[in-house]
């Protein structure tokens with residue numbers, strides 16, 4: 124199985140590269156400057172030249188606060204660009220796995236979100252990702268849109284690495300305790316993506332395998348709970364740690380509004396694709412081990 128991955132240095136792209144061999148797959152990563160989602164002109168030629176059995180779009184404009192100041196760029200990359208990739212996937216007759224986000228929801232529901240719950244993004248990033256979902260679905264029926272959340276990994280930028288960095292010169296860190304979600308290891312997500320890829324390729328006509336699925340780590344947390352667990356694990360191995368001061372959203376103003384509840388119900392994925400990601404706590408342990416190992 125040869126997979127074309129859109130995105131090169133991102134958390135999910137790098138995790139797909141790292142996990143490829145374990146799934147007997149070859150991952151070819153395409154990123155800027157060669158492939159720029161904001162500049163659709165050359166994309167079709169590059170994808171045809173590269174060739175593959177399936178495309179995974181793991182590239183996106185992911186700076187949630189910055190997006191409020193750059194809505195056109197975020198929508199070009201996450202909306203129009205995603206649709207261009209999907210159109211080429213259709214032309215090449217290969218399935219597309221597209222990665223989307225919990226931030227398409229407004230967070231007002233009082234239970235974990237299912238795939239068919241109403242979307243209503245609170246900010247530009249979520250709006251742009253929702254445009255991408257629509258563009259993908261319009262361009263090709265042969266797709267799985269995987270909504271995931273709160274990704275962490277040893278790679279790139281994420282909340283886990285931010286907390287470890289801040290703890291290096293602070294004893295106490297204020298973290299919002301009233302936003303709840305589904306922390307997800309990018310490496311677990313990569314394993315899940317390969318499992319879905321195999322299902323799509325082995326049953327090209329099977330409609331139930333196609334559509335929107337929630338794929339996130341097992342269990343839920345607030346950002347403050349996640350931070351506390353990061354520091355508890357890090358402290359045990361002598362790494363940086365700090366006391367977490369729980370804040371309300373109002374105490375931590377940000378440019379973009381974030382959902383208070385974006386917990387994802389992943390039952391549909393388990394029932395249809397037979398995929399269930401490990402609990403966020405067990406994977407966080409492994410991620411911190413990997414981060415610590417890389418620092419020595």
Ligand SMILES: NC(=O)C1=CN([C@@H]2O[C@H](COP(=O)(O)OP(=O)(O)OC[C@H]3O[C@@H](n4cnc5c(N)ncnc54)[C@H](OP(=O)(O)O)[C@@H]3O)[C@@H](O)[C@H]2O)C=CC1
Nearest residue numbers: 131132133134135159160161182183185224271272273274
């Ligand atoms: N991070 C998270 O918590 C979550 C992410 N997601 C989604 O998961 C997917 C992967 O996210 P993640 O790996 O964390 O993202 P990262 O921010 O780690 O990486 C994003 C990648 O997209 C690339 N990219 C950005 N703009 C363009 C462009 N114009 N053309 C080509 N490539 C571009 C970046 O390239 P470069 O290195 O050149 O900047 C980078 O490699 C995205 O679709 C995101 O929306 C969903 C839920 C949670």
Ligand SMILES: Cc1cn([C@H]2C[C@H](O)[C@@H](COP(=O)(O)OP(=O)(O)O[C@H]3O[C@@H](C)C(=O)[C@@H](O)[C@H]3O)O2)c(=O)[nH]c1=O
Nearest residue numbers: 185187224225226272273274282297298299346375381
């Ligand atoms: C750094 C920091 C953040 N926070 C809060 C702000 C925010 O509510 C929450 C998380 O902040 P971050 O900016 O790290 O995370 P954020 O950029 O909102 O993360 C999101 O990224 C996009 C790409 C997604 O798709 C989402 O699933 C989600 O992972 O923690 C604190 O309370 N204290 C802090 O010191």
Ligand SMILES: [Mg+2]
Nearest residue numbers: 185186187188
């Ligand atoms: Mg951020």
